Each structure stands twice: as structure tokens, then as C-alpha cells.
Amino acid sequence: MAIRHFLDLSDAGPDALSAILSDAQERKSARAGWAKGQPDADAPLAGHVLAMIFEKNSTRTRVSFDIGMRQLGGSALVLDSSTSQLGRGESIADTARVLSRMVDAIMIRTDDHAKIEEMARHATVPVINGLTDRSHPCQIVADLQTVLEQGKALPGLELAWFGDGNNVLHSVLEAAALFKFNVRIATPAGFEPDPEFVTMARESGATVTLTQDPAAAADGADIVVTDTWVSMGQENVANKLGAMEPYRVDEALMAKAKPEARFLHCLPAHVGDEVSEAVFESGQSVVFDEAENRIHAQKSILLWCLGKL
Ligand code: CP
Ligand code: NVA
Numbered sequence: 537m538a539i540r541h542f543l544d545l546s547d548a549g550p551d552a553l554s555a556i557l558s559d560a561q562e563r564k565s566a567r568a569g570w571a572k573g574q575p576d577a578d579a580p581l582a583g584h585v586l587a588m589i590f591e592k593n594s595t596r597t598r599v600s601f602d603i604g605m606r607q608l609g610g611s612a613l614v615l616d617s618s619t620s621q622l623g624r625g626e627s628i629a630d631t632a633r634v635l636s637r638m639v640d641a642i643m644i645r646t647d648d649h650a651k652i653e654e655m656a657r658h659a660t661v662p663v664i665n666g667l668t669d670r671s672h673p674c675q676i677v678a679d680l681q682t683v684l685e686q687g688k689a690l691p692g693l694e695l696a697w698f699g700d701g702n703n704v705l706h707s708v709l710e711a712a713a714l715f716k717f718n719v720r721i722a723t724p725a726g727f728e729p730d731p732e733f734v735t736m737a738r739e740s741g742a743t744v745t746l747t748q749d750p751a752a753a754a755d756g757a758d759i760v761v762t763d764t765w766v767s768m769g770q771e772n773v774a775n776k777l778g779a780m781e782p783y784r785v786d787e788a789l790m791a792k793a794k795p796e797a798r799f800l801h802c803l804p805a806h807v808g809d810e811v812s813e814a815v816f817e818s819g820q821s822v823v824f825d826e827a828e829n830r831i832h833a834q835k836s837i838l839l840w841c842l843g844k845l
Pocket of ligand 1: 594595596597598667675803804
């Protein structure tokens with residue numbers, strides 16, 4: 537079997553992603569009421585170890601992969617750039633080759649997407665994208681699971697995105713291409729997503745609308761999504777916060793979506809900036825289900841990468 541890396545959603549494709557989503561929901565249901573660290577009944581990754589490399593901060597990705605590996609019967613360890621030899625200039629290629637002799641899979645969160653591609657070229661175990669400046673595919677599998685859990689079907693879904701056209705939105709567009717749902721994107725001029733993702737989604741049959749009018753994007757939406765206005769490593773963008781002000785998801789904007797619409801945010805949130813407290817704390821907000829689903833979704837991603845799904 538070819539090594540199953542998970543650098544972007546297209547590495548799995550729609551059939552494998554559907555299997556991942558079903559497995560995630562089955563495993564979540566089967567664990568209802570269990571202690572969080574207790575292994576699943578089948579413990580399919582007993583004896584397996586995941587190495588996690590963090591070149592940026594993380595709470596959810598770090599904890600959900602660690603707990604996910606424990607629930608699958610395996611374990612995880614963390615390397616960060618300040619205390620590993622990566623921080624002293626050891627190459628990605630050598631790090632990939634060394635870790636491949638020691639662990640069963642590698643998860644990496646980094647800045648430049650080229651680094652994760654380099655890791656995948658040299659690793660002989662699966663490499664998983666835990667976020668780069670370009671994309672955040674694990675987040676979007678958890679988001680899709682959350683949308684499905686809310687009783688919504690993916691084909692034809694109207695998803696509206698507000699604020700910054702960033703890495704998380706790129707993975708939303710990849711999912712739209714694979715599952716044929718529609719994305720309305722409201723951003724200030726100059727903060728649109730990479731046109732490569734927009735073109736790819738459109739060519740795959742998704743309808744993608746780019747607008748600077750947040751009300752138009754929200755009108756009749758099933759799912760309303762935003763993310764931080766300033767992503768990690770992009771703190772020096774002048775005048776960005778002012779440009780983002782009209783794109784805050786507040787009660788007035790949410791009222792334009794369908795009454796049964798749900799609000800998603802990958803977290804961490806800056807309540808009062810990209811989302812008002814009223815929306816964040818409302819019954820329409822499913823952000824903590826989304827965070828929990830990182831565990832369930834990534835367990836199934838790990839099983840797929842290791843050929844057990
Ligand atoms: N959503 C997400 O990836 O969170 P962390 O940055 O805490 O991992
Ligand atoms: N767009 C955000 C996502 C954090 C999970 C960032 O890159 O910082």
C-alpha cells in the first residue's frame with residue numbers, strides 16, 4: 537500500500553472521507569459515557585506511537601491527537617521546535633527519516649506548507665497536516681462531522697464564511713469541491729482566499745460566491761463560519777482589524793441566515809472581534825461540539841492513514 541499521507545483533504549478523496557466521517561460518528565456514539573482516556577473496545581492502534589511536531593501554538597490539535605491515540609490503544613509524543621534539533625537547524629528531510637524509524641505516524645503543525653510536503657517526501661510513515669499557513673484539513677473533517685451531527689446534508693449545503701480568507705477557509709473550499717456544497721465568502725478587499733482554491737472548488741461543481749457584502753452572504757445560509765481575524769504568524773498586517781469590523785458575526789448577521797442555522801468557529805475565538813458574545817454563547821453555536829469532534833474525526837483519519845479503515 538502506498539503511504540497514506542493526509543496533507544490535504546484531497547489526499548483521502550470523497551469515498552475515504554465519507555468512510556472517515558462514518559467511522560468517527562460510530563466511535564463517538566460507542567464511547568458515550570466512557571472515561572475520556574479509556575481505550576475503545578477494539579483498541580486498533582495498540583502499540584502504535586504518533587510523533588507530534590509543533591512549530592506554532594496549539595491546544596485542541598495537541599490534546600485531541602494525544603487523547604485520540606490513547607483511545608485507539610496507542611500513544612503520542614510531542615516535539616517542539618525550541619527543544620528538538622529542528623530548532624537548531626536539523627533538516628526536515630533528516631527529521632522525517634529519523635522519526636520514520638521510531639514512530640508509526642507524524643503529525644506536524646508548521647508555517648510554510650512546503651515544509652510538510654518535504655516531510656512527506658522523506659518520511660516512510662504517514663504525515664498528517666496539523667495546520668499550515670495554507671490549510672487545516674483535520675479541522676474541516678471535525679467541522680463536517682459537526683454539520684452532519686446537526687442533521688444537515690452536505691450536498692447543496694449553503695455555508696457562509698465571514699472575515700479573513702485564510703488557511704481554514706482553504707480547507708472548507710476543498711471540502712466543498714469534494715462534497716458539492718456551496719460557499720458564500722464575505723471578506724474585505726485584499727483578504728480573499730487563494731484563487732487556486734476558489735477555482736478548484738468551482739471546477740469541481742461547487743458554487744463559490746465572493747462578496748464584500750456580509751448581509752448578502754448570510755442570507756438563507758445553513759452554516760455560518762468565521763475564524764480569527766489574525767492567524768498565527770500573520771500578526772504584522774497593518775490596518776487589518778479596521779477592515780474586518782463589518783464582517784463580525786453578530787445577532788443581526790445571524791438573523792439573516794436560516795432560523796435553524798448553526799454557527800461554527802475552529803477556535804481559539806476572539807469574542808467581540810470576529811464573533812459577538814451573544815452569537816458565540818447562543819443555542820445556534822456548536823463550537824464546543826466542533827472542538828470535541830477533533831478527537832473523533834482525527835482517530836478515524838489516523839486509522840485511514842495506517843491502513844485500518
Ligand atoms: N482549532 C485548532 O486547531 O485549535 P488549536 O490551535 O488549539 O490546535
Ligand atoms: N487561522 C488560524 C487557525 C487556528 C487554529 C491560524 O492559522 O492561526
